[in-house]
Amino acid sequence: MRYRQLFSYASRLRTLGNEIILAGLRRHGVVGIVPSHGDILHILLHDGSCTMSELARRIGRTRSTVTALVRKLEQAGYVQQLTDTSDGRGRRVLLTPQGRALQPVFAQISADLAALVSRRLTDDEAAQLERLLAKCLQSPDADEAPQPSPAAAHTTSPTQRRVSMSNYRTAHIDLQASRTELHDLLQLTGCEVSCNTLPKGASIPFVHAHKHNEELYIILDGAGTLFVDGQEMPISKGDCIRIDPAGMRCLCASPEQALHYLCIQTKAGSLEGYTMTDGLMPADAAKPSWL
Known part of the structure; x- marks a missing residue:
């Protein structure tokens, strides 16, 4: 066998x-x-x-x-x-x-x-093994699925849909779910992104920090309170907060509103280029129909 x-x-x-x-x-x-x-x-x-x-x-x-x-x-x-x-x-x-x-x-x-x-693997080896095992557990037709039409891409579904092409991968998620992590869904290699919902009055039930990753919280809707290193601050739709790895943090939703937010994790100090310093615009690149 x-x-x-x-x-x-x-x-x-x-x-x-x-x-x-x-x-x-x-x-x-x-x-x-x-x-x-x-x-x-x-x-x-x-x-x-x-x-x-x-x-x-x-x-x-x-x-x-x-x-x-x-x-x-x-x-x-x-x-x-x-x-x-x-x-x-x-x-x-x-x-x-x-x-x-x-x-x-x-x-x-x-x-x-x-x-x-x-004790047996380096961090890179462990991360690679984790990615490979996650790939083994994917739906067998995940890599062959056709690209959804624009209409289908915006329909609400209780299940996640994934599409993988040579240079990109897409997923469709339920934005009302309590938490959806995109690392495995999109095979992310440089960051982790989670979409989160805390019901009215609910809280993350612990305070935590990170070993290497800074976190960016983007409040999409609702209101609540953010705790960082002993300080509490109100947060609401449109707020963006970066927290260093060592920052001790916790969030809760307000009693009146659920809290919807994105959390993006990436290794602190790893960003070397961004926007125009990392972007390329080849003259012979294929163009979309609207250009």
Whole structure:
């Protein structure tokens, strides 16, 4: 069988990771959680809350599987379900105080998992492996899909669509989703971009910094409060905020309005050229119909 070792290595790496996760949970006396809960808890620790459908889409599981996983977390006291105030019909999943208390435990387990990789691979090797594994998990027709028509490109869809050509890749996302990361969707190599929505009164449930990346927050709609290094400042539509890697940050939406924003991560100090200093205008380049 071709590529048999690929699947064997991937399976063994997953087993090693699960062993580290279970050992970390035992070390901290955490019960009622297994590795299959990890993706759900990671999303909720980062986003604060999420709909059941969005959870299913983001972790690549069926709705019924996610419902069963969430039910077990709910029975263990880590999450709760509330009516989604945005439409009054759906359900949002959010962490309980017991669930939010898992943040330092998960941070330590994440560090242990990262150490498993960093002891064996350089940062560049690990990033390349991550990209290749993500590529293996893409839909098999993602690279052959036709370019959508202008009308189709603007239709709203609950699912993401990707189109890849030789020099570009496109995606269509739900702008109302709690969080959509474009790194894997577009195979980004120089930055990470996420589109985020915090419901009224919701907050990112932790304060964080970064090792290497500066972040640019662009507020698309709504209002809220940004916390940076002990200071709180009001933010609203049109505000743009750059935060250095070491800045300790957190956001919350106002009680009256949801907060919609983009977050762009890129390595601090890596920008060497931009706009006209990086742009090229070859005289023989193909031109669009309107030029």
